[in-house]
Structures are given as structure tokens and as C-alpha cells.
Amino acid sequence: MSLTRDQIVKRIALELKDGYTVNLGIGMPTLVANHIPPGMDIVLQSENGILGLGPFPKEDEVDPDLINAGKQTVTVLPGASFFSSADSFAMIRGGHIDLTVLGAMQVDEKGSIANWMIPGKMVKGMGGAMDLVAGAKRVIVAMQHCDKKNNEKKVLKKCTLPLTGIGVVDLIVTDMGVMEVTKDGLILIEHAPTLTFEQIQSETEAKLIKGPQLKPVKI
């Protein structure tokens, strides 16, 4: 059984630590915010100029002047601050963000990531992703293990799409398991319940190293 999107982000939430400032990417990564353990002090940063992001607004609180990086209407928590994009990326590039969670089209065994362009097909731009992977202290990728629509593997020996960053990813969490990027390669440390190491390896182009304490993802 593979993990659902909700289970993937729930697993990523276990990586949060009290006092962290975190930037969550657009899409699935945003959902990590739903699983911040109660009582844990986490400040969410949004690269369009917010520290202290709150939940989505109630209908009567919607303010077009207050959006997150995914252009969704949001609210802020007491103690929040607003700032310019230059200040925001100084914060990111300057190493002040503890953790970022991003989606990816491909990742590889060296921790390189591609998530912004498919030549000749899709040109949307990298937004803040290149700055985030270059500047955040820890980078986690949240994605599906394979591209089921095009029947393509996404955890590769070497990314084939234009890169977002080289050797920047620390942890990869997919519907099939959790992989740590190390200098020796990708170590599978947790697997989706009922999936074997071999089954996950067969869906992975990179050679996986079986973690000494490989265990099922706690869900």
C-alpha cells in the first residue's frame, strides 16, 4: 500500500522541530502546515513577504492584499511581519530559514533536484525554488515516487530535466518511502507499509541502499 498525499505530508511534519522557521512550497508541501504538532512553535515564511503565516481566512476575512506564494488568500498570526521580496530572499539566501519542503519532477542520488522546466513543453519559471534550495538549512522533497501518467521514474541516478539545484536535497519523502541523501547515495530508511525494499527499488532508477533500521513509515 502506498502513502496518500496526506500521509506523505504527515510524515514530513515529523521532521519539524520546535523553534523552526519553515518555508513550504506550492501544492502538496503547503499541506504540511495541517500537521504541525499542537504546542510546537513553528513560524511559517512565505517568500512573497510574510513571516508568521496563519490558516486560510474565513469568507469574511478574505483580503486581496494578503496572499501566500501560491497566490492563495491567507491570514497571519499575532507577531507576524511583512517585508519586501528583497528582504524575504535575503532571509532565505542568508541561511535564516531552517527547513524548506518542495515538490519535484525529478531528484537524483546526489541530491540534485529538477522542478521548474520541461524543455519545449512547459515553461513556467523557477519562482523562488532555486533560492530556497540554495539557502535553506535543510531541504525536503515531497513527491510521488513515479510519474504514473507518463510511466516514468522520478528518483534517478542523474536528473535529465534542467536542474533547480545541485546536491541540495537532504530527504525525499514519496508515496513509497523515505530516502536520506548521503554521500554514499540514497538510503531507504522507511518504506510504505506492505511494500518491500525490492518493490521500491524496482520503481527507482537510482540504486537504493537498504537502511540498517529500515522500518515501515509510521502513519
Added chain:
Amino acid sequence: MKTNKVLNNADDAIRDIFEGATLMVGGFGLCGIPENLIAALKSKGTKKLICISNNAGVRDFGLGLCMANKQIKKMIASYVGENDIFEKQFLSGELEVELVPQGTFSERIRAGGAGIPGFYTPTGVGTLVAEGKEVKEFEGRKYILERALKADFALIKAWKGDPSGNLVYRKTTRNFNPMMATAAKITIAEVEELVPVGSLDPDQIHTPGIYVKRIIQGKNYEKRIENRTVTP
């Protein structure tokens, strides 16, 4: 401090934008965009513009209006995924594009306004963005040289402003507006509330008036929301 930079309307404020001009246009998505100035630019119809703006609006709003009108020759932006016309014009070769990582984009503009011709950044090392750029190592880490951005005109939006050009932004409408204000020969600001000189607290001003050459009272703000997301 009695300079009066106030003009009557948006058409007047952008009257001298010329064919082929380089423009900076503030806003993140549709948040904090100069709606009135963009509308005036569209009706003026000036072509072959080089636009420096984080996004390209959407098909029928924001900078998308000028794109649909084929006024834009080149876009320098970080993310253009919300505008389907952009992708079409780009893939067919009608539109030139330079995609820039958002932090590099904002810093290039900041540098442009601050008299810094270039800077080294770790962002984009080893990617397409680094192609043709000088790489330098500092303390064992690689950085690429990025150049400053400047423009002929900056079109920006603030919440409040006074006739001296002092500006205050509201919430996330600030985004790229303050840096763009500093990096153009002629910065034109539109504001929701034009207030008398002396009524803004000097401690709270985000953009000092020196950067702003012209200011207008904006009207009929639509403030379109791209992704209205609510908690039930």
C-alpha cells in the same frame, strides 16, 4: 519638502513611455500591481516593451492585458505559470523571455537602485541560470556573478502616498514595489489614498519620496484574487 509630484491621471503619468522602453512593473501575481497604470499602458498601445516583472499577470488582467495586446517584446520574470498566453507566445517565438530566480530577480533590482553593478549569489549554481556567468569560490562554496537590473520607467503601486512621493505599502502588496521604485530613471506610483504632505509618519515610510517622480490617485481597484482559499 514641498515638491508636488501629483499628476491628474494615469494617462498623463505614463505619457512619455516610448516604444522599446524597459519597464519595471510591481506586484506578485495580481497582488500589489499598478492596475491603473497598466490599463493606461494598454490603451496607449506602446509596443516592443521590455518588461521586468515577477509575473506576467493572467490572460485578462494585470500585465497579461499588454501581453494579449502584443505590446511586450521581452519579459524578465521569475514565474509566469498563471498566464497561458505567455507560454503560447514564448513557445511560438513571438516573445523573448529571461527567467530569473526570484531572489536573484529582487536582488538584481535592489542592486540596480543601490549603485551595485553586480553581486555573487549561490542561487542557480550548476543550473541553466549559471550558463555564461562567472563562477567564483568563496570559502569553499561556488557563487555566480549576477548583474544589476535598471529600467527607463518603474510602474508601482502603494497603499498610501503623499505629494512628495513618500509611500507606504499594505501587507503582501509590498513585494517588488520598493526595489523597483529605486531602479528606474522615472518611477511612477499609483496609490489607493493620496494624503497631504505631513500626514504620513516619517518612521513608517517604506519608500522615501526621493525615488518617486510622479504619483497619481488610483481609482476603481479591482484587486482580483487568483486563488480564493477559505476555511469553511
